[in-house]
Amino acid sequence: MDMKFKTKKNQDMTSLDPTNVPKHVAIIMDGNGRWAKKRGLPRFAGHKEGMKTIKKVVERAVELELEAITLYAFSTENWKRPPKEVEFIMKLPSQFLDTYLPELIENNVKVTTIGHYEGLPEFTKKAVQYSVDQTKNNTGLVLNFALNYGSRSEIVDAVKNVCQDVNSDKININDIDEELISKYLYTNQLPDPDLVIRTSGEQRLSNYLLWQVAYAEFYFTEKLWPEFNHEAFDEAILEFQNRKRRFGGL
Numbered sequence: 029m030d031m032k033f034k035t036k037k038n039q040d041m042t043s044l045d046p047t048n049v050p051k052h053v054a055i056i057m058d059g060n061g062r063w064a065k066k067r068g069l070p071r072f073a074g075h076k077e078g079m080k081t082i083k084k085v086v087e088r089a090v091e092l093e094l095e096a097i098t099l100y101a102f103s104t105e106n107w108k109r110p111p112k113e114v115e116f117i118m119k120l121p122s123q124f125l126d127t128y129l130p131e132l133i134e135n136n137v138k139v140t141t142i143g144h145y146e147g148l149p150e151f152t153k154k155a156v157q158y159s160v161d162q163t164k165n166n167t168g169l170v171l172n173f174a175l176n177y178g179s180r181s182e183i184v185d186a187v188k189n190v191c192q193d194v195n196s197d198k199i200n201i202n203d204i205d206e207e208l209i210s211k212y213l214y215t216n217q218l219p220d221p222d223l224v225i226r227t228s229g230e231q232r233l234s235n236y237l238l239w240q241v242a243y244a245e246f247y248f249t250e251k252l253w254p255e256f257n258h259e260a261f262d263e264a265i266l267e268f269q270n271r272k273r274r275f276g277g278l
């Protein structure tokens with residue numbers, strides 16, 4: 029895999045408005061399996077190729093000075109896949125982070141995760157935790173991996189924690205409002221995503237950040253995740269910039 033993180037500052041920015049980039053882009057990386065199948069390759073090959081796309085998207089997000097990207101790397105539903113595929117996917121975070129951590133650090137990227145971390149295999153947790161620790165003081169792009177993540181389960185966790193804090197008089201029932209609920213979600217350190225991208229032509233949310241995307245713009249592309257690149261990311265952002273966001277107003 030190409031080791032070098034290419035930042036080509038200020039290139040290709042001509043058609044994008046640098047003052048109107050989304051703060052937080054949430055991505056559903058879909059179509060790895062179909063990409064491989066089209067080429068007569070095993071599904072694993074698609075996931076491997078998909079990691080290269082992650083690198084490209086992170087590079088571009090750094091250049092465009094986005095605050096955060098959240099990548100749906102493994103959902104709570106993905107455990108239903110054949111064990112061999114699950115095992116392969118679980119090795120990808122360590123492969124990605126072992127390869128790119130120095131570049132991420134160089135680019136001031138902060139790695140974080142959301143999801144049921146404790147349910148991940150030890151080797152996955154170890155790689156992710158190391159990168160989280162090594163980048164915790166970075167102040168640039170937040171590269172947030174949704175791993176063993178499901179939005180409904182996140183909301184259930186939040187409700188339980190709110191109830192516990194009411195029971196122990198830490199908060200009063202009248203303190204519960206939208207802002208407080210947001211603080212109890214895994215994403216409490218991040219602005220709500222303003223753009224959601226899903227590749228491969230599927231138009232579903234698949235239990236992803238249901239609360240947080242209440243006002244997000246949605247962008248669906250036929251491109252399969254391994255085919256997505258800097259230019260495709262720019263196209264999505266351009267489309268975002270051409271949408272009129274009214275947040276319920278006129």
Ligand code: FPP
Binds near residue numbers: 058075120
């Ligand atoms: C969707 O394609 C892809 C996944 C469920 C796994 C995505 C994971 C990665 C790209 C790597 C994660 C890496 C890190 C660094 C955390 P699919 O298999 O559903 O494709 P299909 O719909 O065509 O079968």
